[in-house]
Amino acid sequence: MWRYILKRVVLALPVLVGVSVVVFVAIRLIPGDPAQLMAGQAATQEVVQQIRQSLGLDQPLPVQYLYFLRNVVRGDLGRSLFNGAPVAEELAQRFPRTVRLALASMAVASLIGIPAGILAATRRSTWVDTAVMLVALAGVSVPVFWLGLNLILLFSVRLQWLPSFGYETWRHLVLPSLTLGAASTAIVARMTRSAMLEVLGQDYVRTARAKGLAERVVVNRHALRNALIPVVTVLGLQLGTLLSGAVLTETVFAWPGIGRLLVEAVLARDYPIIQGATLLIAATFVVLNVAVDVLYGLLDPRIRYE
Amino acid sequence: MKTAALVVITAALALALGVPGTSGPATPAPQPGGTLVIGRGVDSVTLSPYATASPDAEVIAHVAETLYQLTPEGRIEPLLAERMPQLSADGRAMTIPLRRGIRFHDGTPFDAAAVKWNFDFIMNPENRAPFRAILLGEVSSVDVLDTYTVRLNLRRPFVPLLAHLTHDFLAIHSPTAVQRAGGMRPPTGEPYGRQPVGTGPFRFREWVRGDRIVLERNPDYWGPRKPLLDQVVWRAIPDDGARVLALEGGQVHVAVRVPPRDTTRLALNRALRIDRTSSVRTIYIAFNNQKAPFTDPRVRQAFNYAVNKRAIVQTVLGGAGRVSDAPISPGIVGYSPVQPGGWPYDVNRAKQLLAEAGHAGGLNVTLLHPTGRYVQDAAVAAAVQAQLRAAGINARLQTMEWAAYLAFTNQPVDRTPVEMFMLGWGTVTGDADYGLFSLFHSSQWAPAGFNRFFYRNPEVDRLLDAARAITDPARRAATYKQAMELIWRDAPWLFLHSESQVTGLRREVQDLVVHPTERVLAHRAWLRR
Numbered sequence: 001m002w003r004y005i006l007k008r009v010v011l012a013l014p015v016l017v018g019v020s021v022v023v024f025v026a027i028r029l030i031p032g033d034p035a036q037l038m039a040g041q042a043a044t045q046e047v048v049q050q051i052r053q054s055l056g057l058d059q060p061l062p063v064q065y066l067y068f069l070r071n072v073v074r075g076d077l078g079r080s081l082f083n084g085a086p087v088a089e090e091l092a093q094r095f096p097r098t099v100r101l102a103l104a105s106m107a108v109a110s111l112i113g114i115p116a117g118i119l120a121a122t123r124r125s126t127w128v129d130t131a132v133m134l135v136a137l138a139g140v141s142v143p144v145f146w147l148g149l150n151l152i153l154l155f156s157v158r159l160q161w162l163p164s165f166g167y168e169t170w171r172h173l174v175l176p177s178l179t180l181g182a183a184s185t186a187i188v189a190r191m192t193r194s195a196m197l198e199v200l201g202q203d204y205v206r207t208a209r210a211k212g213l214a215e216r217v218v219v220n221r222h223a224l225r226n227a228l229i230p231v232v233t234v235l236g237l238q239l240g241t242l243l244s245g246a247v248l249t250e251t252v253f254a255w256p257g258i259g260r261l262l263v264e265a266v267l268a269r270d271y272p273i274i275q276g277a278t279l280l281i282a283a284t285f286v287v288l289n290v291a292v293d294v295l296y297g298l299l300d301p302r303i304r305y306e
Numbered sequence: 307m308k309t310a311a312l313v314v315i316t317a318a319l320a321l322a323l324g325v326p327g328t329s330g331p332a333t334p335a336p337q338p339g340g341t342l343v344i345g346r347g348v349d350s351v352t353l354s355p356y357a358t359a360s361p362d363a364e365v366i367a368h369v370a371e372t373l374y375q376l377t378p379e380g381r382i383e384p385l386l387a388e389r390m391p392q393l394s395a396d397g398r399a400m401t402i403p404l405r406r407g408i409r410f411h412d413g414t415p416f417d418a419a420a421v422k423w424n425f426d427f428i429m430n431p432e433n434r435a436p437f438r439a440i441l442l443g444e445v446s447s448v449d450v451l452d453t454y455t456v457r458l459n460l461r462r463p464f465v466p467l468l469a470h471l472t473h474d475f476l477a478i479h480s481p482t483a484v485q486r487a488g489g490m491r492p493p494t495g496e497p498y499g500r501q502p503v504g505t506g507p508f509r510f511r512e513w514v515r516g517d518r519i520v521l522e523r524n525p526d527y528w529g530p531r532k533p534l535l536d537q538v539v540w541r542a543i544p545d546d547g548a549r550v551l552a553l554e555g556g557q558v559h560v561a562v563r564v565p566p567r568d569t570t571r572l573a574l575n576r577a578l579r580i581d582r583t584s585s586v587r588t589i590y591i592a593f594n595n596q597k598a599p600f601t602d603p604r605v606r607q608a609f610n611y612a613v614n615k616r617a618i619v620q621t622v623l624g625g626a627g628r629v630s631d632a633p634i635s636p637g638i639v640g641y642s643p644v645q646p647g648g649w650p651y652d653v654n655r656a657k658q659l660l661a662e663a664g665h666a667g668g669l670n671v672t673l674l675h676p677t678g679r680y681v682q683d684a685a686v687a688a689a690v691q692a693q694l695r696a697a698g699i700n701a702r703l704q705t706m707e708w709a710a711y712l713a714f715t716n717q718p719v720d721r722t723p724v725e726m727f728m729l730g731w732g733t734v735t736g737d738a739d740y741g742l743f744s745l746f747h748s749s750q751w752a753p754a755g756f757n758r759f760f761y762r763n764p765e766v767d768r769l770l771d772a773a774r775a776i777t778d779p780a781r782r783a784a785t786y787k788q789a790m791e792l793i794w795r796d797a798p799w800l801f802l803h804s805e806s807q808v809t810g811l812r813r814e815v816q817d818l819v820v821h822p823t824e825r826v827l828a829h830r831a832w833l834r835r
Contacts, residue, residue, distance in 0.1 A: 030710065031706075031709075031710040031713050031714060032707075032709030032710045032712070032713050033709070033712070033713050034709075036709075036712055036713060036716065037708075037709055037712065038358070038436075038493050038494075039358065039436050039493075044439050044440075044754060044755065045753045045754045045755075046439070047434065047436055047438075047439065050434050050492075051434065051436075051492070051493050054434065054492055054493060055493070079496075081493070082351060082494070083351050083352060083494050083496075083515070084352070084491065084493065084494040084495075084496035084497075084499070085496070085500075085515065090515070093515070094516070145545075145547075148548070149547050149548065149551065152548060152551045152552075152555070153551060156551065156552075156555040156557070157551055157554045157555040160555060160556070163557060164548060164551055164552050164555055164557055165541065165543050165548065165552055165557065166517070166541075167517070251544050251545050251548075252545050252547075252548050253548065254517070254541065254542060254543040254544060254545070254548065256514070256515070256516035256517040256542075260516065260544070261516065264516075267707065267708065267709060268709065269709050
């Protein structure tokens with residue numbers, strides 16, 4: 001299995017280089033001049049030109065890219081064009097906050113989504129099933145902005161139980177993770193339900209029941225473990241999405257994570273930040289994909305790594 | 307000596323539009339202590355002379371002070387300077403006496419050498435301070451006459467300089483602290499720009515990027531009125547709705563840029579107060595004056611007649627604006643109304659002018675506008691489009707994200723495809739020169755300057771040049787009035803409105819100042835308990 005993991009990691013390198021080239025070129029193709037933005041709208045052309053030179057933006061594109069690549073290999077992601085802070089420092093500060101938010105949202109999604117899905121599957125075609133699926137439908141459909149602002153309205157403004165912004169304590173984490181986790185919860189619930197329904201119709205489940213096992217044991221031990229494989233895939237993909245920064249949630253709750261950083265960087269044409277953040281996000285996806293594949297093997301002994 | 311003249315200039319500033327104060331009725335004695343939390347949409351970028359925008363300026367203003375200050379009423383008063391400056395007879399030397407006995411937060415003394423160090427740093431082209439040319443471009447050198455007197459030597463008489471000295475980007479920072487922090491590097495004054503040291507009522511304490519800036523009371527503040535708050539904290543809450551909710555929930559005391567849709571609801575909340583302070587930011591739609599059909603002044607005038615600005619301010623902005631009656635706004639030295647009430651709304655006159663210009667059959671134009679940059683900008687553009695239709699003008703709206711927009715509207719005259727576009731201009735120096743010269747002088751055509759609409763009138767050029775050297779305030783004001791009347795008649799813009807800053811405050815906040823230059827100032831603010 002270790003060889004398999006190593007192989008996957010090595011294969012990921014070309015992916016990361018590819019991502020870096022695409023991002024590098026794409027952000028320079030969209031109109032908008034970082035030097036002009038930095039200098040302010042009142043700046044003279046002379047000042048803008050000076051800034052462009054000092055940032056090396058007057059060099060040909062391939063030269064700029066090679067410089068960038070050389071520095072990345074040396075572990076130097078450059079400095080933000082906008083506020084001069086080192087990119088690595090900025091990412092190191094922001095990414096853990098996004099990780100914290102993403103993990104909390106995943107916890108919400110798994111702890112609520114999986115039991116809800118099981119409940120709906122085992123009570124198929126009853127009012128319980130309908131209710132769970134209706135709530136799940138709402139969870140996927142409701143706009144993050146609407147949900148976030150309403151949670152703030154209820155818990156921060158009316159009840160004054162929880163803070164509406166900031167990131168310092170676990171109390172700051174509650175509302176954003178509920179907001180961010182809502183859609184994932186719904187997706188996980190729906191996925192668990194359909195996977196469970198499929199497994200519950202299998203022969204071995206009938207066999208288990210025929211043996212006289214308690215329904216609880218049949219569901220938890222025989223059905224659930226087999227139904228979890230697609231659920232884990234979904235959870236892994238969801239986590240990747242959440243880790244790449246939940247822009248809307250981070251904006252509503254003023255959560256200074258990587259999503260907001262990236263959006264602000266795009267608006268300011270802050271090339272080094274955009275490059276650093278996208279590389280980090282791409283690497284995160286690669287790692288998660290490997291992790292999900294490895295997890296399959298642990299859940300399903302039939303899967304072996306060659 | 308022209309001291310008297312400068313005093314009169316400052317008196318003229320007092321004619322500024324009445325700025326509503328933020329203190330409540332019958333205020334009790336101020337109480338010291340507490341932390342004031344201000345919620346705003348963005349974080350600062352740098353707290354050094356490399357700053358370029360008001361979110362930087364408002365924090366700097368608490369930490370580092372300028373030689374003179376612009377009061378919210380539009381007066382210029384000495385701050386770190388002892389009194390108003392003396393101008394030499396030829397108008398080319400400005401001598402400034404400094405206050406004595408002031409120390410920076412790091413304990414080093416504030417004196418003439420510190421002032422010279424700061425100005426020399428900004429004036430040195432190698433340091434690439436973004437506001438060098440705008441603020442100190444006319445200063446050739448700075449002399450230390452004695453420990454507490456500096457003299458600014460000018461290339462030519464340049465009266466707006468006094469207003470420039472009130473600008474936060476010319477605040478005096480501790481030279482020792484700058485060196486100790488590792489200096490200031492372009493483009494953003496790193497690493498000093500993250501830990502400023504000045505003489506102000508508050509000391510820098512902490513900055514978590516993208517989240518908060520914390521200042522603490524300077525117990526040794528030199529001024530007669532000591533700061534009362536223990537701390538002032540700025541929190542970055544980008545979403546308008548979330549910022550307003552944080553105010554309602556009491557997590558911030560102040561929310562800036564309250565969206566017009568929320569003001570009615572907030573007004574009903576007895577724990578809150580809404581402050582509307584006019585801003586020196588003018589919003590306009592510029593015509594490309596060198597591109598048909600806008601080469602014809604009748605067409606430009608027709609557009610001005612065709613749009614009901616009062617209706618736009620009332621409905622789209624929810625009253626949070628003031629219809630432009632001149633190219634610049636009240637509160638700026640040199641402002642006077644050209645057409646009280648603004649350009650009249652008269653669709654028939656618009657149609658008549660268009661017909662005279664040979665466009666009786668109507669016109670097709672493209673109107674560029676930003677989205678989310680100015681209050682309700684996209685909605686204002688849509689309203690203008692709808693109103694133009696009544697005059698037979700079919701305007702196609704086109705929007706771009708801000709970075710692309712800035713670049714797109716900044717092309718030279720022979721290449722630009724732009725026909726008409728919406729922009730704003732904040733005359734942050736408080737002097738008409740910055741609001742008129744930078745925009746309407748023909749030397750400022752894009753991309754070199756901010757005349758992105760390629761307006762040229764030799765008489766306006768002459769008047770704007772002349773006004774820079776006129777020390778007599780009455781004559782100077784008359785010169786600007788003449789220039790503005792010509793500009794108004796030429797109608798290089800569709801004159802719209804100046805914005806109001808709509809700020810939400812909790813009732814306990816006292817003596818907070820919302821400044822027309824778009825800064826929230828807590829120098830003497832306190833919390834009633």
